[in-house]
Amino acid sequence: MKKLKAIACHRHVGTTLAIALCCELIFAGVLYDLNKGEWASWVQAIGSIVAIMASVALVNRQLSAQSRDAEFRHKEATANKLLHITIVGSELQKYLQLFIDDARADRFDELNFKIQRSRFGAINGKLTTIQFDNLDVNCARSVAKILIVVRSLLELIEHTVGVAIDARNAFLQTLIDIEKLTSKEMRVVIDAYREITGIDPIEAELISLPN
Template sequence: MNKSEWAAWVQAVGSIGAILAAIGLAQHQYKLLAAREHERQRQAQLQFSNTVLSIAAYAQRAISTAPFQTDDEVAADRYFREGGLDYGHLDQCLEALKAIPLVQLSTGEGAIAVISIIASVENCIQWFGQADHLYVNPNSGDWKVPIDQAHRELRKIEVATAELTALRDSFLAGE
């Protein structure tokens, strides 16, 4: 082979090497980009889960101020005289929970848990409203019945919150 043929072969091999290097670099960049996107989504999911859990915990605290020991008339009287349930805080929790885009949750179980919390907070607001009315108008019925119902709803919130916590922890462990 003469010099020009060798030069052509060297150029061809060099061109192939450059193409392979470009493909390898593109694949490497794609993998880095995919890893960054996965981490971004993971962080967003964790932040989202923690936000949902914080709102649910806030609602639980607001609800748990009620006199669930309905045989303690002194505590009940003080509770209702001081204004009863803080509906404003519960309404804010409810609005925040309803604003959550459920598609951002990593599982259907998470979405179901959030829906359960929303329903239970709504039910608590209704039960406490009935209890307030019945406490002020004792001839209308026993205020303890709706308080007991609200207590059951609080337990449902606790269960759903535990499910969300387990899902989040499972998500963390799987990463």
């Protein structure tokens, strides 16, 4: 909005200067008491100057429009990417909470771990496809941390089937710590989406997070 106001202000200034210049040139013509022939040449010169100034103003206007379009496309691309991340992240948090509930109930059978591998493997695939080119440093760092967490979680699952109960308790605590870290980094992404779009994805029911 500030940029648009600045552009509008520059246009008004340019128009005022053009009118002032034309008045000065006409006044100069009157001052030198030009005859009809000289006035014709003088008016033609003024017209040429006005045409040049109009051309410059048109180019500036086109460049301003292109800049606004580029900025809009960049914001739109960033917002879409952030929304995709929040959707995948909310899915990850939901699966983490379900996994924690299973761990607390001591449901550590082979089928359960097969389901968890499938869930988190799919999350890993979705996160891996995300490009960081439109994201700020904090968001990119948060997504990278979440991706590392998911891959570490997959490795943990592979080595936890059939282990002793003490190791299972440690695994439960690890799951809880992972869920806390994921929630923290997800907040960074959600805040970035809200800052760009003015929309809270949770309040707008674009995503749902576990309680």
